[in-house]
Amino acid sequence: MKPKNKVVIGFIGTQLDNGKGSGRWEKWRPTVALTQRDDIAIDRIELLHSGQHDGLIGQLRNDIAATSPATTLRTHQLAIQDPWDFEEVYASLFDFARSYRFDTDTEEYWVHITTGTHVAQICLFLMTEANYLPGKLLQTSPPRRQIKGNTGEIALIDLDLSRYNQIAQRFTREKEDGVAFLKSGIATRNARFNAMIDEIERVAIKSRAPILLMGPTGAGKSFLAKRVFELKKARHKLEGKFVEVNCATLRGDGAGSTLFGHIKGAFTGAMSDRPGLLRAAHKGLLFLDEIGELGLDEQAMLLKAVEEKRFLPVGGDHEVQSDFQLVAGTNRDLGKEVAAGRFREDLFARINLWTYELPGLSERTEDIAPNMDYQLAQFSAEYGQMVRFNKEARDRYMAFATSAQAVWTGNFRDLSASVTRMATLADAGRINDSIVEDEIKRLQRLWSYAGDKTGIASEVDLHAYLDIAQIAGLDLFDALQLKVVLGICLHSKSLSEAGRKLFAASRNTKANPNDADRLKKYLHKFGLSWATLNQST
CATH class of the missing domain: 1.10.8.60 (Helicase, Ruva Protein; domain 3)
Structure with a gap:
């Protein structure tokens, strides 16, 4: 396979590349030194400059032709007035990269970061890292002793980190440590839970968007929220503290005061200003457990606080600010709560970006x-x-x-x-x-x-499933039993799961238990089926 041509892209060194008289050959000049090496053949140099360097460019062209006749020197004047202006230098390099016709199939590009201002070198690094300049970084240094013919040292840096095994392994270990941290070192064999924690680890590190943790009471929502905070804190993603509140404990006027604070005299008993928990969570993480228990007024205030990072304390006329990350927890189906008018649709949409259901x-x-x-x-x-x-x-x-x-x-x-x-x-x-x-x-x-x-039976209205005549013909015993069965079905994901819950004891006495079939026959007695129940919810 034919080797690729080597092309160097770099700025002219107005100081380092300069030299006069025959004495210039005793001096290490980075651009010229690249063409003096016996071990490397440079096919082309793309020399970037900001103008007003015609004399130096002419001298470099002659010296390169003398040391390496096979090396072509091409110059590019960039629209740079101030070589120390980061925005100006980066924009000019960006325009150059967009207009340059790279041919990575036949050419290998080395981006020389030894010459030019420090701003130019940083911009070259960033452009290469973003792959606008599709090559490797080239760093050169002078010889330890100024000896004639000594061309100094060179080093190539490939910013494709996947090629550096030790670095790649370190990033992998860091990710594994983060996942293990979230699980608190407890081994888990559940594939669904493992996959969920893997994703939460990535989201926790990269995003400040709200996270919604769903799942039954005791599934570990509060614990996981605290671990997310500690992980972000360890990675310097948060500066503030962890603030947790169970929204089920907030009632009446005290709910708004607890969350958003109040000013003195806002209501009877408000003897002094109170900052509130949202302000206490500034630059930290706020965990609102059982967020579905919040009142609609508090939900509206919370939405503004999440979106705009500012809100009004109770009784206040001036907005205050708090920049916090929100993690919310709930054991309710917030989608159903929205449909029932108990939870604001706009707030649900705002906190539903990263939603995870913790299995029981x-x-x-x-x-x-x-x-x-x-x-x-x-x-x-x-x-x-x-x-x-x-x-x-x-x-x-x-x-x-x-x-x-x-x-x-x-x-x-x-x-x-x-x-x-x-x-x-x-x-x-x-x-x-x-x-x-x-x-x-x-x-x-x-x-x-x-x-x-649990209230499972009391939350079931038989009128949603049976007609008036059917209900009138039920004994109280049968009606209560049917309510419990329907409640279990409505809280189960499948017919088989509901059957296992309902026949947990008797199934162990059977050689081949078929819980789903038993439940199906029971429902059929009332003209019901699993499909009709799902359509009703």
Whole structure:
């Protein structure tokens, strides 16, 4: 394969390239020195200048012709009045690069960054990094001793970092460290969760746009928001602090005051000015958990604060500023909340750029074991005693924890509490069968109590699914049972998932359980199907 012609692009060195009389050959001149080397053949030099250097250009042309007759010198006058004006130099170089006919198939370009002002050298670097000048950087330096014929040293820098294994590996390790940081070092085997954390790591580093974390209570939204803040803080992306507020605790006039602050006398009891949490999060990260609980007035004020970085405190006439990054969390379907008129569509659109749904523990059963081990390690470190399961006890707990009977309504909070209880009761640091059996019964009791408080049945209106005559013909028992079944269906992603929840206990007594078929037959008794339920939502 024929080697490519070597083309050097660089500025004239008004000082370094200059020289008079025969003594100039004793001096190291960067541009001329490139043509004096025996190991490199330069085919062409594209010499950039700002005019008024005709004498020096003529001398360089003659000297290059004498040292390397095969080297062609072409000059380009750029529209530069002030060689120290960054904007002017960069614009002139940009125009040159856009008009120059590069032929990368037959020519190899070296961008000489030794000559010219420091501004010119920086602009050459930036143009090469952005690939407007498709080549390598060429850096030359004088010989350590001024010896005749010594052409100095040269170094080529390829800005394609993927070619530098150590640098590429370092960037890869940095990314892996960031992902591990977000997961707090807890191993996960769930592909969906891993893919989500990988993307969040990239977004956290590169973007300041709002992030919306969706998922059930206890799925880890608050924890992940804090890790995003710590990661950005470590990479110098944020200067301020982490401010967290659960919007479900904000009610009435106090909601606006807590978030946006108030001025003295704004309302009864406002004895002094209050800055508010949005101002406390200036240059930091604001995590609004359960954002769906905010009132419509607070939502409108928040939208302005997110978009314009300014807002009015309660009772105030003058706007204040706060530049924060917003991470919002919710266990509600905000799309449905918008349709119901309970959440502003414009605010939802603004915070819905980067949306991630954290799966609940029942959807990450493969992660129960590593998270359980992590919790045990945390307990052992805190109390100074190693705690472990007996093999039989661990197998029994894992069999229950990964079964359909384990609904994990509190998700990772439930798991953390469960492990803590067992570790506390372990004699000599060993969790045995008896402790596990008692814990399983405790969890079942807790979940049954929680089931009574979920409100699943009360939120279902049978009139949306049955006609008046059908409802009138139902016994109270059948009506309540149907409401619960429909509520479970509406909170499940598939017929099979709903069936597993409804028949969690009885399915274990069957050799070939078919939860979906059992549920389908039950719904059919009332003239309902999974398809009709989905159409109704």
